[in-house]
Each structure stands twice: as structure tokens, then as C-alpha cells.
Amino acid sequence: MKEKRCPSLKFFLMIVLLFSYFICIPFTSLFAATITHGPRIGLVTSSEATIYWDTDVSTIGKIQYGTSSSYGSSQDETTARTNHRITIEGLSPETTYYFKAVSDDAQSESTLTTAPTRQDAIFKFATMGDNRGKSDQNDIQGLPVFFTDLLSDMEKRNPAFAFNIGDLFYGYTPDINKMRQLYASFKRATDPLAKEIPYLVSPGGHEMSPYNSTDPQPGFDPLALWNEQFAQPNVLNGHEGTVYSWDWGNTHFSSIDSDLYEHGKPSEGLCVIDDAQIQWLENDLTQAQKKGVRHIFVLSHCHAFRQTGAQLFNQGSVNPVQRDKFWAVLEKYNVNAYITGHEHRFIDTLAQDGGEGSNIDFKVIQWLNGNCGFDADPVTGKHEYTLWTVAGDTVKAELIDTSGTISLTKTFLSRQPVTIPTLDIKANGQDGPLTVSSGTPISITASLAPGNENGKLADWWIAGSTPWGLYTLTSSGWSPGINMLGQYPLISISPVEIFNGSPPVGDYVFYFAVDMSPNGVLDSPFYYDFVQVHVVS
Ligand SMILES: [Ca+2]
């Protein structure tokens, strides 16, 4: 009996081994992750970048990144999840980084370029909104072809980033699973562009209203779902992932949340900007102006001003009290434009015309461009998005239709006071070139107006180019070579004499410079002035 039992045990083990061999392979591949969306590029600044992607099963995600395709750096998530998000830090401005999103065996790579800090950086950005279709059923199958046409045009024109002001799909439903399908549909349409450039989004009522108009009922938390779907900054409680700001070159952008749903009072949550946001915006724009930005754009879904008696359909009501408080902040900080939508049309004159119920001609332009998907503009019959080009103190806005034709161009000029430091160096009270005969006394003076850089620590340099080489001024006087005068905060200085004498015949140039990186090395960003002096016999 014993001898008979041993083979049967071996046989049993063999069967188990064989069985596990056959089932283990499909079992493993069943649990290998697939990337379902992304990687998508979220907010990018001059030093940080957020990358996010979705997988079908829970994994610990990783981003490998670096300035070459061999990466060199990597960052891991701490817990396994299906909606991955990693912010990489310590990046250099205006630099292209290669990155690869990794979830188990699944990986996908792309590049991103960080924001410039230079005031003279020329760049483009794209804005769009109201790309949704006419029903859930349609939008789950695929978003309107007009929208995908606009996206492919955008991709060809190389904007640095893109911003969608919301109503991404029909939505408006208490069914969270249907909402997830709709977000998936939106991501399918925008994944290719979002893999190339930062693609930022702001919510409209269709994403934020988990009820239907005839039967309001409790739904899920739409803001929580928003933050499950997109990885955007959380800087204001109650407005996570919707209210934040960033800078690109000389321009400041603030994202505002006009469509926060509050269950029980849905009509008060749509097209309303609450006090907390207005307070945040005022503080944000104060900081932006202190940094000396040249342009400010504020973006959100719901228009502030609409055309009285010209409604396309029942819009619900803009809260005029909050609108006036909000608009007062935009006017106070000389915002270039409020980029918005909600109405399915293009119109940029409503605030200037006094808008709904207002007699004041405002200076801030309301750039309403909500004809990116379902509805064409009722006047032109076009679906359009906006491509913006920032170059110094000028911003060009181009409205572009589905055939790639530019249907309208408008130029915005900086409305910010000049706030950069102004340095002035003079020879005998003149900006030069100054020509004097040998033996004439020469007095060189320097002065400084710090602008918005007031109080900022800088390296100070005073130099003179002479027939015998370069001399610089230090606390112990003039000496050959490049030596720093010292490190001081920028303050207002009225003309101070830095040289007085009668130099020999020859050509001289005197320089006065401050560089804003206080490190003892002459580097950028710097501000300077010079004056030429020719001493002739
Ligand atoms: Ca001068």
C-alpha cells in the first residue's frame, strides 16, 4: 500500500505543477499593466513639471527623466494606484527634458520643455473651450470632429502649452461611471497633444453638475472626480486642481473656477466666482506685478458679461455681485484679457460695450471663445480656437478655424507699468558718445531706479574699457580685470560720481551693471547702461 501511495503523490504534484505552469502565464499577463491614458503633461514651470497617466491595474509608477534620451534621473510613486502623477523638481528653465512613464512592463516616452524666465522669450499658447457634443451617448463614442480638427491644427503650430476652459463633454449626469467614460473619451481626444505639451483644463458646468435639471439628486463629488482625472495644483482649499497660477516668460496666467458645484444649490454654484477665489486672485496678481510680469491673463469657463437679449439658449444666470467684485480685480491689476467661453460663439466686445446690465466701458477684454465643438459661432458659422503669440510687450491673438484659416487677429499691448530696474551712466551729464579734447575734466556719474526689483539682492559692477584694457571699480578703487563692486540690494540712487579725471587721448567706455544672481559672477539676468568717451588731442 505504501509503495502505491508514493507514485500517486508524485503524480498529484506533477499535475499541480503542470497546471500552475499553464495558468501562471496568463495569470501574469493578466496583471501586467497597460497604460490607458497618457503620459499627459500637466503644469510645467521653469523648475518643475507634472506628468500623469492612467493604468488599467494598480501599479507603482515611475518617471525616468533627463536632458538626453538616456535619462539619468528617476522618481517613483510611494503607493500603487491606477491614476499616476509625479512632479519632477529642480529642473532648469527653457530646457527640453526626455521622460518615460513606467508602470511595470508598460512604458511610454516623450519630451517636455520647461518655461523660460527671460522677459524677452517669444512663445505661443493655445486656448479653447466648449468642445463638448450634444449628448452623453455621442460624446462617449467620440468628441465632435470639429474639436479634433482644431486639436490637430494646434499641434502643427507648436504652442508651448494649451488651456481648455471647460465643458469638455456633455456630462450633466449623477452617474459616476458614465462620467468616467466621458473623461476617458475626452482624454482619448487630447492624449496625443497632452503628451507633447502641457494641456491644462478648467471645469465647466457639464463636468461639475452631477444632477439633471428636472430631477436634482445627490451625486458623487464632481471636484474629487476632476482631481482623479487630472493632476493640477492644489493651492486653494475647496478649489483643488482648478485654481492656480503660473508664469511663462514675461507673462502670468491665473486659472479660476467659475463652476464649482454645491449640492442643494446647483444654480448658485455655476457661473459664480466666490470670495475666496477673488481674495486669492488679488493676492496672486499682487505677487505677479511685484515680479515685474508684462502681461496677465485670467482663464475660467463662465463669461462675466453676456449680450442682453441675445442668448443662444437658456444660460442660467451670472451672479452680478460676484462678477462685479471679480471684474474690479481684473481692472485693478491691468489684466490683458479674461479668456472664457460658456456661450458657443466668439465675441470679444461684451465687457467694452458695458456688457449685461453695466454702463461702464471696461479696459480688460473678455475674450469669449466657446465655439470649439458642438456649436459653431452663430454669425460666422465657424468652429475656432485661439492661438496667442507673446513677443515682448505685444501679444497677438489669432482665431483659427477647422480648416486652419486665421479668421481674426487682434493685438494686445502690455498694460503693466514698466517695473524693470533702470540704470543710467553719464559722462559730464550726457548719455554720450562724448568727445572731448585732451585735458578736459571728465565726471562719470551713475544712478539707479530699481522698479519692481526694489530690495532684491544683486551683484553690482562698474567697469571702464580703456586703451590699456578693462578696469573695474571695487571698494578699494579702480583696478585692472573684472572685479565686483559688491553685493547690495537694489535701491533708488540719485547720480553719484564714480570717476573724475582727465584721461589721456584714447577711446573709453564706462559701464554700470547689476546682475540679479548674487553669486559674485557676472551672469544673467542683468541690467546695464554704458557711455562712450573719446578723448582727442
Ligand atoms: Ca545713460
Ligand SMILES: [Ca+2]
Ligand atoms: Ca551674478
Ligand SMILES: [Fe+2]
Ligand atoms: Fe458652460
